Amino acid sequence: MPTTDRTRVQIFQVSTLYGAATAAAAVDAGLFGAPGEARRLLLVSNNAEIPETAVRLETMTGYERVAARFDGVLDWNEAVHPHHPGTWAPRPEETPLWQRVLRTAWDLDDAPVELVVESIQVNPAKALAAVFAESSVHVYADGLMSYGPTRDELPQSLACRIRRVLHLDLVPGLRPLLLTEYGVGAELVPDEAFRAVLREIAGASRDSAEDAALTAAAAAAPTALLLGQYLAALGILTVEEEEDLHVRMLRGAAAVGHRSVVFKPHPTAPAGYSTALHEEAARTGVRLTVLDGPLLAETYYERCRPGLVVGCFSTAMLTAAHYFGVPVARVGTRTVLERLTPYENSNRVPLTLVDHLVPDLEGDAPPAVPDTTRAGLAPLVRAVGHCMRPSAHPGLREETAAYLAAHGSDPDLAHHFPAERLAELGLRAPARA
Structure with a gap:
C-alpha cells in the first residue's frame, strides 16, 4: 500500500517474536488507532552478534500470522548493510540524507512518521529515532527490563519525543521505572489481546515443520x-x-x-x-x-x-x-x-x-505462581533502581536510605545491595551478620 496524501505511517521496529507479538497485541487492542488510520510497517532487525548465523525472526513459527497485521515488512539489516544493526548509527550531519534514502527505499514520500521501538537506549531504535528526528516515539517493553531504570541518559531532543511505554502486565501491581525520569507514562497492553496473539502463534505451529x-x-x-x-x-x-x-x-x-x-x-x-x-x-x-x-x-x-x-x-x-x-x-x-x-x-x-x-527449586518452598502483590516488592525495585542509576532518580535517595535502614541486613534482601556499591553512593545499610 503506497503512501498517498500524507497518510500517517507507523513503523514498528522488532527483533524478537515475543516483541512482535507484544506490538501486534497493542495494535489489536486499538492502542495505535483504528484500522486504516495509518499505514503500519513492521521493521525487522536481527541484532545477534553474527546475524548471518542466528535464527531469523522470519523463520520463527507464527511469525507470518503476526506480520499479517501490518501493511508491509521492512528489513533494517538490509537497510544499513554492511554495518551491524546493533552498532551502526548515523553521524548527526548525515541524518537528513539517511531520512531521504529510507523514505525513498520504503516508499514513504513525505508522510508523517511515528516510531514504535524497543530498547530506545540502544541501536537500532536509537539510530532509527535519530534518522526520523521529527517523529514521535512510542516504546514497548520486550520483557522484564522495563521495570528497571533507563539504561543510559538520553539526549533531551529524543526524550521529549517519547510519548509512552507500552508493557505487558508481567508483574501485576508493579509500575515500570523505565523513562519515568523524563515524565513518560506507562500503558498496559491488555492481557487478553496478548493471549489471543499467543493462541494464534500456537495455532500456526500445527501447520509448521x-x-x-x-x-x-x-x-x-x-x-x-x-x-x-x-x-x-x-x-x-x-x-x-x-x-x-x-x-x-x-x-x-x-x-x-x-x-x-x-x-x-x-x-x-x-x-x-x-x-x-x-x-x-x-x-x-x-x-x-x-x-x-x-x-x-x-x-x-x-x-x-x-x-x-x-x-x-x-x-x-x-x-x-x-x-x-x-x-x-x-x-x-x-x-x-x-x-x-x-x-x-x-x-x-x-x-x-x-x-x-519465584521459589528456589533447590530450597524449601515448593514451586508456585508468584504473589506479585506481596508487600515490599515495589520498594525493593525502586531501591535497586536508584542504586543502579542514582542520577536519573535522585528523588528516590531518601526512600532508598529508609529502605536500607529497615531491610539492609535482611539476608533475603541484603545481597541486592553490595557494600561496595553503597559506599560509592554514600549510602549505608545496617551491619550484616
Whole structure:
C-alpha cells in the first residue's frame, strides 16, 4: 500500500517474536488507532552478534500470522548493510540524507512518521529515532527490563519525543521505572489481546515443520519445562557452569516428582548444549525431550500445558505464571545476580524480580505462581533502581536510605545491595551478620 496524501505511517521496529507479538497485541487492542488510520510497517532487525548465523525472526513459527497485521515488512539489516544493526548509527550531519534514502527505499514520500521501538537506549531504535528526528516515539517493553531504570541518559531532543511505554502486565501491581525520569507514562497492553496473539502463534505451529516435534513432546506427557538462556554468551557463566545449571534444573524437577521433562535451549546456544542433561536424565530415570526448533516457549505452554516451568531469570517464567497459571521455580538466579557487572547492568532488575518472587527449586518452598502483590516488592525495585542509576532518580535517595535502614541486613534482601556499591553512593545499610 503506497503512501498517498500524507497518510500517517507507523513503523514498528522488532527483533524478537515475543516483541512482535507484544506490538501486534497493542495494535489489536486499538492502542495505535483504528484500522486504516495509518499505514503500519513492521521493521525487522536481527541484532545477534553474527546475524548471518542466528535464527531469523522470519523463520520463527507464527511469525507470518503476526506480520499479517501490518501493511508491509521492512528489513533494517538490509537497510544499513554492511554495518551491524546493533552498532551502526548515523553521524548527526548525515541524518537528513539517511531520512531521504529510507523514505525513498520504503516508499514513504513525505508522510508523517511515528516510531514504535524497543530498547530506545540502544541501536537500532536509537539510530532509527535519530534518522526520523521529527517523529514521535512510542516504546514497548520486550520483557522484564522495563521495570528497571533507563539504561543510559538520553539526549533531551529524543526524550521529549517519547510519548509512552507500552508493557505487558508481567508483574501485576508493579509500575515500570523505565523513562519515568523524563515524565513518560506507562500503558498496559491488555492481557487478553496478548493471549489471543499467543493462541494464534500456537495455532500456526500445527501447520509448521515444528508440529512433529511438538506432537512428540506432548506424547511424552511432560509435566515440566526447563528454560535455557545461554548465559555464557553474556560472559556471566562459563559453558561448563551453564551446563551444570541445566543439570540442576533437571535434578530439581525430578526431586519434586517430575519424571518427564522438556528442555528448551536458547536459540543461540551450541548444538551440543544438552549432552550433560541427557546423561543426568539417564542417571535419574527422567524422560527428557529437547525442543530446539524456532518456537516461542509460550507456544509450548499453549500446546502442552506443563505443571512446572523452571528457569534462571527468563521472562518466559513470568509469562507462564501470569498468562497460563503455571507454577514456576528458579535455579542459579542468585549466583548470576551476584556475578552481574557492572551494578547498573540492565539484567539486574529482571534478576531481582525473579529472585524475590519465584521459589528456589533447590530450597524449601515448593514451586508456585508468584504473589506479585506481596508487600515490599515495589520498594525493593525502586531501591535497586536508584542504586543502579542514582542520577536519573535522585528523588528516590531518601526512600532508598529508609529502605536500607529497615531491610539492609535482611539476608533475603541484603545481597541486592553490595557494600561496595553503597559506599560509592554514600549510602549505608545496617551491619550484616
